[in-house]
Amino acid sequence: MAVSDVPPPDEPMSIAAYRHRWPTGAEKVELLDGTIVFYGAFDARDAQTAALVYPGRRVRINLEGGIEVHPAGPPRGIWAEVAT
Numbered sequence: 001m002a003v004s005d006v007p008p009p010d011e012p013m014s015i016a017a018y019r020h021r022w023p024t025g026a027e028k029v030e031l032l033d034g035t036i037v038f039y040g041a042f043d044a045r046d047a048q049t050a051a052l053v054y055p056g057r058r059v060r061i062n063l064e065g066g067i068e069v070h071p072a073g074p075p076r077g078i079w080a081e082v083a084t
Helices: 044-053 077-081
Strands: 028-032 035-039 058-061 067-070
Touching (some): 044 058
Antiparallel strands (some): 028 035, 058 067
């Protein structure tokens, strides 16, 4: 199942969709230099959802497809080089 294939809202969630959506699709979660990193294969919809959960913080999809939840303001430390 592709990440974008999600059942309509009025249908039950499938196991395949459950395994690929944020936060249930996260392979692991780490806290690095004050930044929460959810590892997995996520897309912009997942980042938008994460932004609602962490209001005021900067949410980005990294090059590996993971979600990063940064503190407000410019990137710091090891994450200053991360491109999206």
